[in-house]
Amino acid sequence: MNLKQLSELLGLSQTTVSRALNGYPEVNEATRERVLRAVKETGYRPNKAAQRLATGKAGSIGLVMPTAPGHQSDVHFGEFLTGLGEEAVRHDFHFVIMPADPDDEVAALRRLAISGNVDALFVAYMRGHDPRLAMLKSLSMPFVVHGRSFGSEPDYPYLDIDNEGAFYDAARLLLQLGHTRFAMMNGPAHLDFAIRRRNGLIAALAERGLELPEDCTSQTVMTDEEGLIAMERFLQLPDRPTAILCSSTVLALGAIRAVNQAGLKLGEDISLIAHDDVLPLLKPENFSVPLTTTRSSLRAAGVRIAQRLIGTVKQAGPFPEQELWKTELIVRASTGPAP
Amino acid sequence: MNLKQLSELLGLSQTTVSRALNGYPEVNEATRERVLRAVKETGYRPNKAAQRLATGKAGSIGLVMPTAPGHQSDVHFGEFLTGLGEEAVRHDFHFVIMPADPDDEVAALRRLAISGNVDALFVAYMRGHDPRLAMLKSLSMPFVVHGRSFGSEPDYPYLDIDNEGAFYDAARLLLQLGHTRFAMMNGPAHLDFAIRRRNGLIAALAERGLELPEDCTSQTVMTDEEGLIAMERFLQLPDRPTAILCSSTVLALGAIRAVNQAGLKLGEDISLIAHDDVLPLLKPENFSVPLTTTRSSLRAAGVRIAQRLIGTVKQAGPFPEQELWKTELIVRASTGPAP
DNA sequence: AGGAAATCTCAAAGCGCTTTGACACGCCAA
DNA sequence: TTGGCGTGTCAAAGCGCTTTGAGATTTCCT
The missing domain is CATH 3.40.50.2300 (Response regulator)
Known part of the structure; x- marks a missing residue:
């Protein structure tokens, strides 16, 4: 069923039917009613490809x-x-x-x-x-x-x-709690959010005259496996970090597994703040130790x-x-x- | 840039250009070459809406x-x-x-x-x-x-x-291990896979003259919260089940949280088999107690x-x-x- | 050289829609 | 009667592409 057939069925021109459908004012209300009813009955739907070709738009x-x-x-x-x-x-x-x-x-x-x-x-x-x-x-x-x-x-x-602000604030909180040895588990280094979050952390550290050591930075794909690996590496460092900033709850998932496996206590031996995109699957409050987060809903x-x-x-x-x-x-x- | 412009640029008809592009045999190879080169240079791309309108197909x-x-x-x-x-x-x-x-x-x-x-x-x-x-x-x-x-x-x-077979096999394994009190955490009851998995379990139980009690069945949206709630309910049952079949690793996530919170040991006090869709985020081998699963890759x-x-x-x-x-x-x- | 076959190219129709510009009609004021 | 104005309708052009049927050109065989 196309416009032509529909208009023939109704004994109207294609123009009139098209106008009736698209809400143009110069169509008799009675006519419009009739058209609408016919559309219902026949199940007519305009062809989107044709509509797009004609108008340049198709929603x-x-x-x-x-x-x-x-x-x-x-x-x-x-x-x-x-x-x-x-x-x-x-x-x-x-x-x-x-x-x-x-x-x-x-x-x-x-x-x-x-x-x-x-x-x-x-x-x-x-x-x-x-x-x-x-x-x-x-x-x-x-x-x-x-x-x-x-x-x-x-x-x-x-x-x-505000990725920079988020990690700046998170770092400040940890600084106030007395932490001085920081590590960061970030997303891939070329991604914008990763750059900014890192900058936020570095800025907060700089205010206290601290630095983020190279070997305390991990910039990887954000999977739980990578989180695990990175955290294992951090924990083996001679002067191991006590404060971790983490770009995703997915990374945190792996990181926390590493912490547990090492027999350490989250929130005591190691403090961790993760960024939370509000994924339905990974609620920070559902972690065995509920996670401190910077939150912004992706959805x-x-x-x-x-x-x-x-x-x-x-x-x-x-x-x-x-x-x-x-x-x-x-x-x-x-x-x-x-x- | 459209076909017309391109053909004018080349001094050819639209037909010829179109045929050259779509691999028709009746076009001189030299001509085709020329057309292809012009396409590269101009960045011409056929309008998909028009293509669809003309052919009925658009990939x-x-x-x-x-x-x-x-x-x-x-x-x-x-x-x-x-x-x-x-x-x-x-x-x-x-x-x-x-x-x-x-x-x-x-x-x-x-x-x-x-x-x-x-x-x-x-x-x-x-x-x-x-x-x-x-x-x-x-x-x-x-x-x-x-x-x-x-x-x-x-x-x-x-x-x-084979959802039915999957849960039939899973149930058989648990039966062989001596379990007699089963529970099931399933997806929404109206979904086909939920119906079949339940049937698979019931069939395996029936072979041993066992039944799946009503209060040991949970059919919910498959989130970790629902998994937690269902498992908490099961654990409070007077004759609590020892074998759990679970339709998703997502549900299992919550279920296991409940088991841990109750101070029980997975694989000892409670045995659990989950269906694993091979989600990159929820690898059964990464659970604190690695999960026995029925596996089939969704991807x-x-x-x-x-x-x-x-x-x-x-x-x-x-x-x-x-x-x-x-x-x-x-x-x-x-x-x-x-x- | 002549004619058929093979090769290459073209103009035009059509896909289903929107939109333009024009026409027909009834109504009122001059 | 004439002209002007809204109202409702229409035929036709155009969106950018493919494809048909036919025409032009070259090639090949006798």
Whole structure:
């Protein structure tokens, strides 16, 4: 069933039916009623591809999903997607997800944009000096970045959390508790949030004339295995750290396993603060020793970014171009005075 | 840059350029070379919406993502998607994801199909007597179901794991170890896998003249909280169970917390077998007491389903209509002789 | 050299929709 | 009667691509 058939069925022109459907004012209310009823009865749905071709819009947000054999799926990605979806469903928007090798993201993003399949783009996993930024700006398609790109002019639309502030505050808390030997379990070194969190920690330490030793820094993929390995390394250090900052509750999971295996007590021998993206699976309050965290909901960020993206496409603006969300520092039992 | 412009630039007709691009034989090799070079230089990409409109195909798989405010994101969904993506990227396919309220899935699926945005559909979270099946069959669009629908004629293309066999085998192991008091922590009762796993357990018990008491069955959303709650309930039973079957490592996470809190020893006081979807975050071997599991990789299933879906769209068939994968029973330390 | 076959290219139709510009109609004021 | 104004409707163009059916050119065989 297409527009033509429907209009013939009704004895109307395609124009009139199309206008009736799209809420144009110059259609008789009675006619509109009739059209709407016929749509219900026939189950007619406009062909989105045709709609897109004609209007250039079709209610879709494009995003690139990094994937490859051996590339671990990332809980953060799913959680964020859920946030996007929660908002998108309210506006009858959908997603076009282009899977791409992590090394091919710039090209994949460009393909996605030029394909004419999407109205707006969403970009995450930002790096320092991210090459996608220049490409996006040249594209004349709305986009919002989750995170920022350290080293690039911040003249693009983004939503980020205050990573530097989060880890600065976390470090201050530990300093006040008397800790002086710090270690950091971070995400991959090239990612923006990792750079900023590290800077936050270093800034707080510097105020007390302290430094973050090289061998007390681990920058890895954020899996629990890597957390375990890093923590085991830290614990074998001659002058082992007592205060750990950890970029994810996933890393913390492994780290804590290492602490337990070493027969140490979390919150006494070792204090740990992790960043909490509010993953439903990894609630800090459910850890055997509840975790002190810096918290910011990934899902909420997804909702907000979808709002901005959809709003821009629908011209329901204006939206702030840049948003920086503060994180909350929530003290639980994994932090205590330095031993 | 569109086809018209490109063809003018080259001094060729649109037909010739289109044919050169799509590998038709009636184009001079030299001409094709020239076209390909121009594409490289100009960065031309065909508009997918137009391509779809003209051909009816555009290289996309559609799926519905259940979402709603308060609806927890599901790690299983992300993991499966990664599998789909891993295969899709090899064929330059993408996904169209329609977020939808869980109560609205049938309608959402229909919208997605009729929208003309997708070439094939993928469906998961199957229920007993699933109403989507009839709709899908009436659609004349390729689809593959992950799981099955208990109570419906199995005359549709699916990939499922042998849930019944998995839990039958698991129960047999525990029976051989002398356990007689069983409990089950299952997924939502209306879901197909939950029905079959329960049947598998009941069948194994029946062979020994045993039954699964009502108060030793929990059928809930599969979160760690629910796992905790269910296990706490089991432990307070006057004749408390010693053998637990658990539909997910996520549930097991909570369950084990309850066991620990009660001061009991896993693998001694309580034996537990969980089904393991091979989530990167929840490796059974990384639990403090490594978990005995029935294993089947969700991601591998995603890859396989994408293969079948894409193969069907590309007419690169034939593919088996139905596949039933055996699970592996892997014995670790969470199972031991009945106390 | 002649003609058929093979090779290459083209103009135009069509995919299903939106949107423009025009037309027909009834109504009221001049 | 004429003109102007809203209201409701329509035919047709256009979005960017593929594909058909036909025309032009070259190649090959007798």
